[in-house]
Amino acid sequence: MIKIKNLKKFYDNRLILNIPELILETGKIYSLIGRNGAGKSTLLNILAGILTSDEGKIEIDMNEVILCSQEPMFFKGSVAYNLIEPFKLRDEKIEISKIREFLKIFGISELETSLISTLSGGEKAKVQFIRTVLYNKKIAFLDEPTASLDKKSTALVEDIIVKMKNEGKLILIITHDYEQALRISDAIFEIDEGNILEKRGIYVKKN
Template sequence: MIKIRKLSKFIKYQQPLEIDNLDMNKGLIYSVLGHNGSGKSTFLKILYQITNYDKGDIDINGEGFYEDIVHKYFAYNPQQSFFLRGSLKDNFDYLYKYSKNDKLLSRDELNNLIKEFNLNYRLNTDVRKLSGGEKAKAQFIRTLVLNKEFNLFDEPMASMDFKTIKLVEKKLIELKENNKTVILVTHDFSQAKRISDEIIFMENLRFIGKFKNKDFFDKLKQDLF
């Protein structure tokens, strides 16, 4: 479980990002919704310790919130994919050669994902020559391979085609079915309605609330936000 209490992050020339009280359980898909600038991506960066926060407390599975705890439990799929120089295969190989994570998916599972996402014919391609959609697929696969309990996705499908989006949604649901937690930042309210158990709604750097899927969309329909 992730527990957040009285969290504040000061942002220059803006009001602080504030999350008063938020719990996230295992085995659920949470969609983080809100307009641009509402703090959604910053929220994920705080959870992955890319960005510091100024006040409050975060606790992961009752073990605190330290670098080792974050690396133990979290995988993070950023908006912008980052790769090492070399081929796509080199980048996947790097994980298995240097990662200290003993829970990585097997090579066979990786190869199956590569085939599912139709990247097998691009393995020997320099990553700099991959399209935006191909890079997004590779980043998503790399996140799955880490096989973590909490999975943070920041707009992972922004540059994907419709067929790939459906495959990604299927994989997110499979994570949930394996009792893993998905925290998905998305602008796609229809997608959130399709696959989410709960909605985290943010506006103007404020956490408005956490809602059951149906409750959120009923309120949205009634224009209560």
Template sequence: MLRATDIARTYGDENVLEQLSVTVDAGEVVAVIGPSGVGKTTLLRTLALFDEPEAGTVEFDGTDAWAVDDDERLGLRRRIGMVFQAASLFDASVARNVEYGLRIRRSWRDRVRSELHSLVRSNGTADAVRESLDVVGMADEMAAHAGSLSGGEAQRVSFARALAYDPDVLLLDEPTSDLDPRNTAVIEDAIAEARERGIGVVVATHDMHQAERVADRVAVLLADSITEVAPTDVIFQNPSDDRTKQFISGELVY
């Protein structure tokens, strides 16, 4: 579904990503693990088509995203959801925040009229909004103001907003780094739900235990390049790259 091949990104004279390649298929969770500052967020922004790589290609569903015009690229970008480390919600209700993703993608009217989804307006909100909030345990808070939410609740709403428009790929940047165990568990369950819906998920995290819990494959990002990509059990039990072994064991310190 999403393929990055030999991408490079620099900031000034510093190489942030160099000849980096990674893929995610539909219904697969790929965790990108690595210490802080090695380029995980830069990678996600590149995969999200926010930033053009200086070298390499990013293909979405077989299309080279930077070889097409701006309108077509925008269409591709709108099939990708992203949840950032810090939740950023609008000064509005929970329902209105989640509804926003549908509106900007111009899919609101089509989804409401769709016989397939049989969406029904309820208090000004489509079933898609309620269903995505239900995934993160926030359906009862639809009318609540975003400003009244805790940090964990706000992050759950951010996840629901990205899930509501059924993206093909969902990119998560340290989505639970500041959350307590309960909210972390809810987000991890929501990642599993996204997988069940056939969404490809890339989650960047420095929490290796989380990667073990949620991922089908793990990519290890160290010093601007991916040292190894393999099934999760292989990465944590029998990695082939010495740098990966040292990082997993805690011997390699950044």
């Protein structure tokens, strides 16, 4: 569960976020929508501990958080290196068979030994999403994970996100694809003028 209370974030005296209260429960998918520059990534980065807020309180288990950022971040090296090294650094084991399984699912098995720098934008997004899933954290923040993906890959990502939810995970996803939000979300929030508003009623998915 995540609890946010009286969160405020300013950039150069400009109030970007102003959220009196927000509670997110485990085992649910929440979509965050809003115009460019509304503050969506800022909120996700604050929740993931990458940025600090100026005011307010957040209750969250930081050990259980993984962020799939809007701008992918990679080590210099191959796809395999980027999927193995983060876990090595944390003394965690990752099965190469598991990595290969995901590469196959996304149709990029042949890129296993390719340098990340040679990948297309969509291929990079796939590798970053695979890495996020491999972390197997209870809370996943996904910042526009399908923005550069084709239709088939987008559907794969949506299937995996729903599976994560069914495993009891909390997923907060930023998207500009309203249809996608309708397809997968338990609730849809919009950031507007810094505040976060729940789009209730017909927008909330019925199980």
